[in-house]
Amino acid sequence: MKIKVGFGFDVHQMKxxxxxVLGGVTLDHYAGAFGHSDADVxxxxxCDAILGAANLEDIGYHFPNTDPKWKGISSLVLLKECVRLxxxxxxxxxxxxxxxxxxxxxxxxxIPEMKAYLADVTGLEIDDISIKATTNETMGFIGRKEGxxxxxxxxxxxx
Numbered sequence: 751m752k753i754k755v756g757f758g759f760d761v762h763q764m765k766x767x768x769x770x771v772l773g774g775v776t777l778d779h780y781a782g783a784f785g786h787s788d789a790d791v792x793x794x795x796x797c798d799a800i801l802g803a804a805n806l807e808d809i810g811y812h813f814p815n816t817d818p819k820w821k822g823i824s825s826l827v828l829l830k831e832c833v834r835l836x837x838x839x840x841x842x843x844x845x846x847x848x849x850x851x852x853x854x855x856x857x858x859x860x861i862p863e864m865k866a867y868l869a870d871v872t873g874l875e876i877d878d879i880s881i882k883a884t885t886n887e888t889m890g891f892i893g894r895k896e897g898x899x900x901x902x903x904x905x906x907x908x909x
Contacts, residue, residue, distance in 0.1 A: 751909055754841070756803025758902040760794035764895055772850065772857065772898075773864025773881065774826045774871075779855045783898050786815035786822075792864070792881070793825035795900035796846055797832045803906045804836040826871050833872050836906055843872055844905035850883040851892055851899040857883050 762783035764770075770782030771790045783789035797809045806812075812835070813820045813828050820828075833843060846868065850857060857864075865879045872879075886892035892899060 751907055753844075753905060753907045754803045756799035756801070756904050756906065758795035758798030758800075758802060758809075758904075759900070760791040760798065760809075761897055761899045762789045762791050763891075763897045770855075771825070772860065774824065774867035775860050775863045777855055777857070777860060781895070787813070787820050787828065788822065788825050790825035791898050791900040792848055792850060792902070793829050793868075795902035796848060796868070796904065797825070797829055799846070799902040799904040800829075800832045800836055800843065800906065803904055804839050804841050806832075806835055806839070826867060829868070830871050840908040841906040842908065843874060844907055845878040845880075846872070846874065846902060846904045847880040848882070848900060848902040850881070851886055851901075852883065853885050853888065853893060853895050857881075 764781045765784040766781045768782035770777040770779045771788045773792045869876045891897045
């Protein structure tokens with residue numbers, strides 16, 4: 751059996767009045783992450799972890815922000831494609847562990863719904879998906895609520 755680990759990172763700036771999507775869930779907040787797609791930093795970090803584990807470049811390679819095809823698209827569509835791409839190489843996703851860094855809003859109440867969306871798209875069990883969050887203790891661009899960051903790791907395997 752071959753086992754590989756992937757790491758992903760994403761960052762987006764926050765814009766007042768913009769929708770805030772994390773893990774496929776639209777959060778009730780006055781500002782949201784801004785980007786070419788729905789700017790779901792959590793899903794983007796997970797996509798990069800999955801692609802990296804299988805040595806398949808990164809999210810920008812497969813879904814460039816210069817391609818109008820991806821404008822405004824749900825990042826869950828991108829995640830589904832990443833899972834398909836690793837399956838083409840004979841790999842299966844084993845788990846996801848992710849960390850969000852943001853000052854607001856508090857996301858604890860949203861995590862079960864995020865996990866449900868991610869499980870549905872990836873085929874993982876909910877128990878194989880971990881989502882955590884922390885603040886940046888009011889320091890830097892995150893502390894000033896100018897941006898949001900996500901980190902993710904995943905395990906993939908092939909018999």
